[in-house]
Amino acid sequence: MRISHLNGPAGNDRVRVKCPVVEPGTAVLLILGQSNAANTLNRRLTKAHAGVVNFSIYDGHCYEARDPLVGATCTNGNFATLLGNRLIEEGFYTQVVLTPIAVCGTVIAQWAPEGEHNPRITAAILRLREAGLEPTHVLWHQGEGDCLTPPDTYRHALQGVVRTIRHAGVDAPMFVAQATVCDSDPSEAIRAVQRSMVDHGAGIFAGPDTDQLGAEWRHDRCHFSGEGGKRVAELWLAALTADPPVDHRTG
DSSP: OOGGGOOSOOOTTSOEEOOOOOOTTEEEEEEEESGGGSSOBSSOOSOOOTTEEEEOTTTSOEEEOOSSOBTBSSSSBOHHHHHHHHHHHTTSOSEEEEEEOOOTTOOHHHHSTTSTTHHHHHHHHHHHHHTTOOOSEEEEEOOGGGTTSOHHHHHHHHHHHHHHHHHTTOOSOEEEEEOOOSSSOOOHHHHHHHHHTOBGGGTEEEEEEGGGSOGGGBSSSSSBOHHHHHHHHHHHHHHHHOSSOOOGGGO
16 A cells, blocks of 8 residues: 555655554544544544644654644544543553544545545555554444435445445444534435444444534534534443443334
8 A cells, every 4th residue: 555645745845753652551542434433523622631642643743742734634623632632541551642534525435445534545545554653443333424425325435434444454443423514414325334334243333323413512513512522522432341241223
C-alpha cells in the first residue's frame, strides 16, 4: 500500500513526543467514518492528558493530543480527544494513542473497497506498524450521509470496510455506532444494518447509539456541540469498556 496516498498536514504546529511502547495499559484507537468523527465539535480541547497522544498518519510520528486532531479532516473539536481523557481518568488505560482517519462529508461508498478513501485504512494501519503500534480498537462512526442509501447497499459496503481491516491483519475488536441523524429523523433502515453488523464471534461489537442525542446536543442540528461531544465521548467510553459488550440486537 502506498503511504503516499495519505495527504494532509503532518503536525508541524504540534509538540512531538515519543510514541508509547505498547503494553497492557496501552490503547491504540483507529477512528474512521465521517464528520462527527472528523473534528466538527464547536469547542476545542487545547490540551489532553499527558498519556493521550495523537498519531499522525501523515508522517508516522506521535504528538501531544489537542484539537483539531491530526489525521481527521475539518478543523474543530473531536469527541476522541475527550474519550482519550476519560479512558485514562477512569483507570482503563495509562496510555491512549488516537489515530483518526475520518473524513468530513463522506458516504459509505467512499470507504468501501472500491471507494477513494478505502486506501486510507490500509495505509494508516501500515504506518502504525512502522511505528511499532497495532490497533487495539477500531471505531466506526458513520451513516449520517447515507439516510437515503438502500440498506442492502449500505450493508455490502460496510462489510467491505470490515474485510479491508481484517485482510490488513487487524484482529482488534471493531465497534459500530448507530449514527444516522443530520438535520433529519433517524433512519431506522440504516440503523438496523448497523445493529445487524454486530457479531461477537467476528470481533464486531455495538458502538454507541448517538442518534439518541437530539438537536439540543448539536450546534447545527447535525454536528455535536461541545457538551454534545462530551456526551458522545461518554457513550463511546461505555461501549468500549462494557463487560460483556452490549449487543443491541437482543434488546
